[in-house]
Amino acid sequence: MPERSESESRKLLRRLRDTLATPAKGQERLDRITHMIADSMRTEVCSIYLFRDESTLELCATEGLNPGAVHQTRMRLGEGLVGRVAKTSTPINTGNAPAERGFRFMPETGEEIYSAFLGVPIQRLGERLGVLVVQSKTARQYSDDEVYALEVVAMVLAEMTELGAFIGEGEALSALHQQPVLIRGLTGQEGSAEGRVWLHEPRVVVANPVGDDPKKELKRLNKAVEELRLSVDAMMSGSEIVDKDHQQVLETYRMFANSRGWLRRMEEDIQRGLSAEAAVEKEQSTTRARMGQVPDPYLRERLHDLDDLSNRLLRILTGQGRDTGAAMPENPVLVARNIGPAELLEYGRKLKGVVLEEGSVGSHAAVVARALAIPLVIHAERITTEALNGDAILVDGDQGVVHLRPEDTVAGAFRDKIAMQAEAQSRYASLRELPALATCGTQISLHMNAGLMADLPSLAGSGAEGVGLFRTELQFLLRSRVPRRGELAALYSRVLDSAKGKRVVFRTLDIGSDKVLPYMKPQDEPNPAMGWRAIRVGLDKPGVMRMQLQALIRAAAGRPLSVMFPFVAQMSEFEAARRALLSEIERERRAGHVLPTSTEIGAMLETPSLAFAPRSFFELADFVSIGGNDLKQFFFAADRENERVRRRYDTLDVSFLDFIGRIADRCAETNTPLSFCGEDAGRPIEALCLIAMGLRTLSMRPASIGPVKHLIRRVNLAELRAVIDDAREAGALTVRPAVMEWLARQPM
Structure with a gap:
């Protein structure tokens, strides 16, 4: 790069810094900036457009266009060349602006005489703030050095906007982070x-984006990078991860930290006039822009690693971050x-x-x-x-x-x-010791879901009769390695101690789909929710399942044990898992260990296929628990992680309630205990209808037990079932309106 370009770039930045340092109101400061940029770049027009809301840009200052258009000219995101720059976050550089796709003529600005157009986004780490534009009458394209200089100025403007430098007149000049x-x-x-x-x-705030002494800034950058590399090396040597794939991820992390190309680009930005912090942030902004354009998830994740390294480097340079000593409010x-x-x-x-x-x-x-x-x-x-x-x-x-x-x-x-x-919760607390007894005399058993020791105090406080679901995967997710059998046995034993004799149903490891262990190789599956997960992983990795089953047996040690296998889709899977548990019990017996006084072995019904299993499955299972969240998404073929479709189905849809009723009937034929576990169990209206269809046990989050019990104690379930049946007979697609109308007539 020629020395003249470097000095001109630094000169422009110094003039900008001096302009910003001069006391002035927001509008006056913006006017000075546009004048200074136009003068420095020897161009007739310089304009600053800022967002007044998420989708509207407003002309906030100009040198060369009609002054009367300031705070009057507005455009939507994507409208015109300025709107395109804002929407795509990429510069537009053309010698013939009217011929460009999407050009929009703004007659009030008087810009029709200007052919050349250069617009760059004003943004900070992906946050769109506005657009900086220069124009000239001469039909020419701006040089690479001029584009770079304007991009750097736009970045500095973004930093100054962050620091509130443009608070002043005009709605679009309201300071960021001050409005509701x-x-x-x-x-x-x-x-x-x-x-x-x-x-x-x-957020790391770069208070001084302009560097006066490139040598000093380069020294600061290199010292910070060296500190970063040492911290990454320490992280590598201290890691307990032994999985080859995850070790490779950390190696990639270290490779980026030692990348000469990454460092060289930041050094070049410092030579052009930026401070060390601003150079890091400029490179980070480029990385984030690339992240949004890369379709490959692996490459996107690697760019995320580089983004994270930039954050660490910024915290080293500025001394800002989590360890600033700021007190949590x-x-x-x-x-x-x-x-x-x-x-x-x-x-x-x-x-x-x-x-x-x-x-x-x-x-x-x-x-x-x-x-x-x-x-x-x-x-x-x-x-x-x-x-x-x-x-x-x-x-x-x-x-x-x-x-x-x-x-x-x-x-x-x-x-x-x-x-x-809070008032409602205090009313529910008075029901804690009372049974969930409907007015018709039917009693419902309400249990709570848990996954941490921190959940167990809620067992007494909520009035739950037991733990209908204890999620065992959290102990695996919270570690960087597979937990040891002794650690799990001690934890499960403490859970049973805290339950004080109340029933606890332990669900075996439910991983896969959205629950990926940090030390387990991620599976590249097009539809992980229907892929290698839960019981499928357990049966394919018998060593892990055997270790967990041994831990559960040893934790029970003279107490009842209830174990539930998740995501069972066919009877053969349940048979294999059941054999594995019985085999471990026999192994523990031969080893002389204290065995559970009794063992219940159940299955989660989360796939429609299991509802149609042979009668022998229901005879073999000691209990069945409907996993409502998964069952509903598979029944309606609507991914519950997809906001476009997850709200399109209704639990009180006639077809789904019929399906629940059929499951209840099949379990009743074989006297197999049946429960419902999921979000709908904790929603009072939905819970009531599930009970009316034959469910007698529900498991939910502790806070939902009070509201559900309150509603159960108000109603006659036989009458509610009649309301549901009448709605179905009348051809209703959902029973919700009929149920809500009936509830409104019930006494409080």
């Missing part, structure tokens, strides 16, 4: 919470792009809520959030870029909505909702 924001996501765990934002990965609500189960457990019950930019309803984090009874909203787009530590936040897990920096009226209404929920 409503973000719609998806429900990961129901419940409501009010608190203050606590960022899992705090009262009533913290955790905000993150995503989070693993172990990290979430480290925060524990001190959290009031969790909001994730990514995640899924079946993710590890969602399972832990449910176990901790913490409201969770997932797929909350832009939350990590919108939120700052300490921001007021309202989490509505019931609706999947987040209010960031809410207005007083919104906060007041939300507090009223929380107060009403």
Whole structure:
């Protein structure tokens, strides 16, 4: 690169920094910047467009266009060349703007006399802030050096916007992170919470993007990179992971940290005038842009590794990050792009809520959030870029909505909702010791779901009669290696101790699909929910299943043991798993170990095929538990992780209730105990209809037991069944309207 280009680039950046350092109001500062850029680049027009909302750009300052168009000219995302730059996050450089695809003429600006157009996005790590444009009458394309210079200036403008440099007149100049924001996501765990934002990965703010002394900045960068490499080497040597594939992932991580190309690109940016921090962030922005364009999941994950390394490097350079010493606020609500189960457990019950930019309803984090009874909203787009530590936040897990920096009226209404929920919970607490007895005399058994020792105190507090589902996979997901038999036996023993004689049903390892062990090679499956998972993994990996069964037998040691095998699709799978458990019991007997006083062996009915198994299956199984979440998605062929389709089906659909009734009838014929486990068991209306179809045992999250019991005690189940049958006879597709109308007539 010629020395002149380097010095011109640095000169432009210094002029920009000096302009920003001069005291001025927001609009005045923007006007000075456009004048300075036009003068430095010797072009007739420089304009700055900023987003006034998610989809609308506004002309906020210009040198060369009609001043009267400022704060008057607006365009939608994707509209015109400016809108295209904003939407694609890529520059447009043309010598004949009117001939470009999508060109839109704005007559109020007076831009018709300008042919050349160069527009670059103003963005920070994927957060779109606006567009910076230069134009000239001469029909020419801007040089690569000019494009680079404008991109660097746009990056600095983004940093200054982040720091509030343009607060001032004009609606589009309102400071980021100061206005109320409503973000719609998806429900990961129901419940409501009010608190203050606590960022899992705090934003790193680059306070000085311009470097005066390239040699000094290069020295700082190289020192930080060396520290980064040492930390990665330490992570490699301290890792307990022995799996070859995951070792290769860490090797890739180290390869990126030692990449000369990565370092060279940052060094070149410093030579052109950026500070070390700004050079790292510019490279990171490029990486994030590439991440969104790569279809291959493996390559996308590798780019994510590079993005993570950039974050680590920025924290080293700035001293910012998790270890800043900042105190967690009262009533913290955790905000993150995503989070693993172990990290979430480290925060524990001190959290009031969790909001994730990514995640899924079946993710590890969602399972832990449910176990901790913490409201969770997932797929909350832009939350990590919108939120700052300490921001007021309202989490509505019931609706999947987040209010960031809410207005007083919104906060007041939300507090009223929380107060009403608290009042209802206090009413439910009075039912704790009472049976779930319908007015017709039918008694229902209500159990709770669990997966952590932290869940067990809820057994007494909720009024649950036992644990209908203990998820054993969490202990595997929270470790970087396969847990030892002795560790599992000790844990299962503590679970039984905490249950104080109440029944605990242990579900064997349910992995695969969205639950991938950190030390297990991921399976590249087109449809993992219907792939190699649960009992299929256990039967193909008999060593792991045998170890877990031994741990369960030893934990029981003179107490009853109930074991349930997940995702059984055909009788032969259940027979094989049952034989494995009985074989281990016999092995333990020969070894002289204390055996369980009794053993129940059951299956989860999560696939429609098992409902049509031979009668001998129902005679062989000691109990059957309907796994409602999976059964429903397979019955309706609607992926419960897919928001486009998961809400299209209704549990109270006549065909699904008929199917549940048929399962109940088959179990009744063989006197096989039947239960229902899943989200619908904890929804009072759905639970009531399941009971009316023949279910007598439900298992749900502890917080749902009170509301479900309250409704059961109000109704006559025979009358409800008649309402359901009448709706079916009348040709209704769903019984929900008829049931709701009938419930409205029942006494409180």
